[in-house]
Amino acid sequence: MPIVVDIDVMLARRKMSVGELADRVGITPANLAVLKNGRAKAVRFSTLAALCEVLTCQPGDLLRWESEDAEGVVGAGGAESAEDAAIECEPGGRSLP
Numbered sequence: 001m002p003i004v005v006d007i008d009v010m011l012a013r014r015k016m017s018v019g020e021l022a023d024r025v026g027i028t029p030a031n032l033a034v035l036k037n038g039r040a041k042a043v044r045f046s047t048l049a050a051l052c053e054v055l056t057c058q059p060g061d062l063l064r065w066e067s068e069d070a071e072g073v074v075g076a077g078g079a080e081s082a083e084d085a086a087i088e089c090e091p092g093g094r095s096l097p
Contacts, residue, residue, distance in 0.1 A: 004064050007036040010055045025050045 011021060018036065022029040027047060034040050048059055055062070 002066050002068050004066050005038050024054045
């Protein structure tokens with residue numbers, strides 16, 4: 001996927017654990033892991049804003065675009081793997097269908 005999530009970079013800079021970030025943002029550690037590992041298909045702006053507030057950063061510090069050519073993925077055909085996950089969660093940890 002051409003959007004890369006750099007939450008792990010910000011966690012390292014802030015010396016914060018995934019569990020602590022999840023608690024402070026108000027989402028489950030499992031949902032944060034899906035986002036952090038790049039398996040999320042969507043993120044609510046309210047969740048992104050909460051992440052930025054807790055990590056004192058800008059959205060661009062957490063998300064960046066990479067060309068699919070740079071990843072060596074050319075003509076992927078749009079097929080999704082079983083590992084791809086779609087999550088939409090609000091602060092408070094609730095996952096939405």
